Structures are given as structure tokens and as C-alpha cells.
Amino acid sequence: MRVYTYFRSSTAHRVRIALNLKGLEPEQVFVNLLRGDQHDASYLAKNPEGFVPFLEDGDTRLSQSLAIIEYLDRTHPEPPLLPEDPAGAARVRSLALVTACDMHPLTNLRVLKYLKNALGLDPDARAAWARHWMEAGLAALETRLARERETGRFSHGDRPGLADICLVPQVLAARDRWQIALDPYPTLARIYENCLALPAFAAAMPECQPDSEPPEQARQG
Amino acid sequence: MRVYTYFRSSTAHRVRIALNLKGLEPEQVFVNLLRGDQHDASYLAKNPEGFVPFLEDGDTRLSQSLAIIEYLDRTHPEPPLLPEDPAGAARVRSLALVTACDMHPLTNLRVLKYLKNALGLDPDARAAWARHWMEAGLAALETRLARERETGRFSHGDRPGLADICLVPQVLAARDRWQIALDPYPTLARIYENCLALPAFAAAMPECQPDSEPPEQARQG
Numbered sequence: 001m002r003v004y005t006y007f008r009s010s011t012a013h014r015v016r017i018a019l020n021l022k023g024l025e026p027e028q029v030f031v032n033l034l035r036g037d038q039h040d041a042s043y044l045a046k047n048p049e050g051f052v053p054f055l056e057d058g059d060t061r062l063s064q065s066l067a068i069i070e071y072l073d074r075t076h077p078e079p080p081l082l083p084e085d086p087a088g089a090a091r092v093r094s095l096a097l098v099t100a101c102d103m104h105p106l107t108n109l110r111v112l113k114y115l116k117n118a119l120g121l122d123p124d125a126r127a128a129w130a131r132h133w134m135e136a137g138l139a140a141l142e143t144r145l146a147r148e149r150e151t152g153r154f155s156h157g158d159r160p161g162l163a164d165i166c167l168v169p170q171v172l173a174a175r176d177r178w179q180i181a182l183d184p185y186p187t188l189a190r191i192y193e194n195c196l197a198l199p200a201f202a203a204a205m206p207e208c209q210p211d212s213e214p215p216e217q218a219r220q221g
Numbered sequence: 222m223r224v225y226t227y228f229r230s231s232t233a234h235r236v237r238i239a240l241n242l243k244g245l246e247p248e249q250v251f252v253n254l255l256r257g258d259q260h261d262a263s264y265l266a267k268n269p270e271g272f273v274p275f276l277e278d279g280d281t282r283l284s285q286s287l288a289i290i291e292y293l294d295r296t297h298p299e300p301p302l303l304p305e306d307p308a309g310a311a312r313v314r315s316l317a318l319v320t321a322c323d324m325h326p327l328t329n330l331r332v333l334k335y336l337k338n339a340l341g342l343d344p345d346a347r348a349a350w351a352r353h354w355m356e357a358g359l360a361a362l363e364t365r366l367a368r369e370r371e372t373g374r375f376s377h378g379d380r381p382g383l384a385d386i387c388l389v390p391q392v393l394a395a396r397d398r399w400q401i402a403l404d405p406y407p408t409l410a411r412i413y414e415n416c417l418a419l420p421a422f423a424a425a426m427p428e429c430q431p432d433s434e435p436p437e438q439a440r441q442g
Contacts, residue, residue, distance in 0.1 A: 048364035049319060060308045064315040064322070071311035087281045090292035094285040097321075098270060101285070105326040114353065119340065132335065143269035 001026035004047070004054040006033050007209035010104060010169035011065040012053040016209075017165045018069045020200035022076045026055075030211040033109055066100055069162060081161045091148070092156050095141065095163035099170045103137035106130075107173070127178060134174045141167070142185040151187065153194050160195060168195050172205075222247035225268070225275040227254050228430035231325060231390035232286040233274040237430075238386045239290045241421035243297045247276075251432040254330055287321055290383060302382045312369070313377045316362065316384035320391045324358035327351075328394070348399060355395045362388070363406040372408065374415050381416060389416050393426075 003026045005012040031037045031052050038050045047054045047063050055062040062068050073081045082089045107130040115121040115129060145151045155163035171192045174180040182189040195201040206212055224247045226233040252258045252273050259271045268275045268284050276283040283289050294302045303310045328351040336342040336350060366372045376384035392413045395401040403410040416422040427433055
């Protein structure tokens with residue numbers, strides 16, 4: 001098994017957590033997104049979408065972090081990342097999709113580049129954009145997780161799963177990259193801390209990866 | 222079963238197709254997104270994310286179109302919307318996620334409003350934005366569907382499923398809303414036509430819905 005990854009990508013971060021929870025250690029190929037490796041013809045020949053993560057497993061070639069994680073959950077069922085019951089699985093997927101559809105796509109590298117290069121937005125206007133969508137998503141997640149009775153130590157009960165896998169990289173980006181204070185989101189902050197106390201989550205953090213770079217270098221893009 | 226929906230929403234459109242394929246006819250509640258019904262306190266009390274579609278089924282409350290469709294597929298297994306094998310299911314999910322993560326979130330109503338109201342972009346600049354992300358996603362999907370051997374009459378073999386459910390509303394939006402010619406995407410155009418030949422897809426089209434409005438009225442937002 002081989003995974004194409006990048007330390008700062010929050011979608012690659014999701015897959016790292018899932019791999020760690022499953023106890024899998026695939027070969028890693030580092031695709032430096034700031035340098036533009038994802039636009040190389042050799043990479044696009046593998047993955048025409050031009051993103052990380054990308055998984056090779058035997059004859060299987062897979063893009064899209066949530067599809068990769070669901071695949072890993074099917075092929076390596078223990079520990080499960082989704083509840084067995086249809087309503088529980090759907091709840092976890094819906095929480096994951098708030099991050100995957102409503103937050104991350106609006107604040108990833110290619111969008112920030114478009115805001116800068118095509119629309120001429122200055123750093124403050126770009127940060128306002130990112131915070132606007134981040135805060136909308138964080139507020140929705142906080143409201144749901146605080147009131148839905150299935151929430152436990154983690155997003156769904158007392159075992160980490162797909163919703164937590166999506167939550168942690170996004171909360172990290174909100175707090176550290178966009179300087180969003182977590183005080184209005186105490187349930188998210190609590191789940192984040194409970195996750196980070198687990199080795200699978202701690203070892204998946206960007207700064208622990210072999211391709212990590214010092215912040216000043218990584219933020220130039 | 223009750224579904225909160227809006228004729229022009231392409232995520233609600235996905236759920237309509239899935240319901241039709243499953244032969245389900247839930248009660249429909251119409252949430253007029255252009256009028257801002259999704260921001261009403263009574264709707265946000267149900268669904269803090271403030272989007273459609275939203276599903277109520279017994280005690281289950283569900284947001285996020287892909288989570289809803291996977292739930293319907295578990296609770297009403299025939300006809301299946303995902304292949305049985307893990308690699309096939311992952312491929313279909315990955316195709317669906319290209320639309321759900323890389324295309325739709327960048328071109329939906331709230332983003333277009335932000336571009337207009339917060340960033341002051343004129344209609345041409347907003348259309349350039351939408352076409353930019355649409356064309357990137359369409360090109361990636363075309364490359365994949367044209368070369369991957371699992372593609373058949375539909376996105377995965379000869380039975381319609383989750384990937385087609387996501388594809389059709391997005392191709393429709395690309396062609397009719399953003400005037401993107403489909404000539405560079407012959408595989409997508411072929412699958413789109415094959416889908417529309419099926420009653421489940423034809424009956425789910427926006428203009429067939431009870432809440433549909435004439436185009437000039439619907440486009441004012």
C-alpha cells in the first residue's frame with residue numbers, strides 16, 4: 001500500500017489518522033503542494049484531480065479522502081470508524097461532510113491562490129474569507145455536537161471515528177492557521193483534546209511528519 | 222418520512238433522484254433558499270447547518286445529501302446505489318466526492334452571495350469564478366470516466382448509482398446556469414443523457430418540482 005501525502009494538507013491529515021487508527025503503515029510519497037508537485041504531469045497521470053491524498057493498494061487507485069477512509073474501513077474493519085447502525089453511520093457521515101463539503105473546500109490552497117492572484121485580495125480579505133466559512137461550519141458543528149445525545153467522549157459515543165478524523169485537522173487549521181479562538185466552541189475543543197490524547201491522532205499531526213517544514217517556510221504560499 | 226427540499230438546490234436534486242430510484246415518496250417541505258427560508262429560526266432549530274436537503278425519518282434527523290443517500294441505501298437496499306465490493310464502492314464514492322467537495326461547495330448560493338456582497342464582484346467575475354471551478358472538476362471527471370475500465374453505460378457499470386446521482390445536477394448547472402459547453406466532456410455528456418432517459422432522473426429535474434418557478438424569477442438572487 002502506498003499513499004501520496006503532504007504534511008500540511010488537512011485531507012491527507014484525515015487519512016493519516018485513519019491509517020494510524022487501523023495500525024497500517026503504507027509507503028509514503030510526499031507531494032509538496034506549495035512547490036506545485038501536484039501539477040506535475042507524472043502525478044496528474046496517476047491522479048487527474050491533482051490533489052492529495054491518493055492511495056494505491058494492489059490494483060486499486062483511489063482519490064478523495066473520505067472515499068479512501070471508507071475503503072480502509074471496509075478492507076481493515078478493526079477498529080470500525082463508522083457505527084454499525086444505519087442512523088448512526090449516517091450521523092457520523094453527516095458530521096464529516098460538514099467539514100469536507102462546507103468548510104475545507106472553501107479554504108484550501110487552490111482557492112486561497114485564486115483569491116490572491118485572480119481577484120487580487122490582500123491577506124486581510126483572504127483571512128476574512130477563510131474565517132467566515134470556518135466560523136459558519138464550526139458554529140453548526142458545535143450546535144449539533146452539544147445537543148445531539150449520541151455525542152460522547154468523541155463525536156459519536158466513546159470511540160473515535162470518521163467524524164473526529166475530519167474534525168481534528170479542521171479545528172487545527174481554524175485555531176493555528178486562521179487564529180480563530182475556540183471559546184465559542186467548547187464541545188469541539190473538548191473532543192479535539194480527547195482525540196489528541198490518543199497516539200493515533202498525536203502521531204498524525206503535521207509537525208510529526210517526515211516532510212514537515214518550519215512554519216515560516218510553509219506559509220509563504 | 223419527510224424531506225426538506227428546494228427545486229433549484231443541486232444537493233436536494235441528488236436526494237430526489239435517490240428517492241425516485243428507491244421508489245420512495247416522502248412528504249416534501251419546500252424551503253425557498255432565494256427567499257431565505259433556510260435562515261428562519263424555526264428551520265435552524267431543526268437543521269443548524271441551514272441548508273437543504275434535510276431528512277426526517279422516524280426519530281432520525283439527517284443533513285448532508287451524501288449522508289442521506291447512504292442512509293436511504295442502507296434502509297432501502299434495492300436497487301443498490303453503491304457496488305458491493307469495497308474497491309467499487311470507493312470508486313463510486315470518490316467520483317461523487319469530486320462533485321460534492323471540489324465543485325458544488327464553491328458555486329452554491331451562499332458563496333455567490335459573498336462574492337457579490339462582501340467582495341463586490343460583478344456578474345462576469347462571479348461567472349468566471351464559477352466556471353473556473355466547474356471546468357476543473359468536469360475535466361477531472363471526464364479524464365477519469367473516459368479511461369477507467371469500470372465506466373459503462375453509467376459512471377460505474379450499467380446501473381445508475383451514487384456517482385450518477387451527483388453528476389447529473391452538476392452537469393445541468395454547468396450547462397444551463399453557467400453556459401459551459403459540454404463538447405470537451407463527451408463521456409459526461411453521454412452518461413448524463415443515459416441518466417435522463419430513466420424516469421427516476423427525468424422526474425427529479427428542477428422544472429418538474431411543485432415549487433419550481435420560471436427562470437427569470439429564480440435567477441434574481
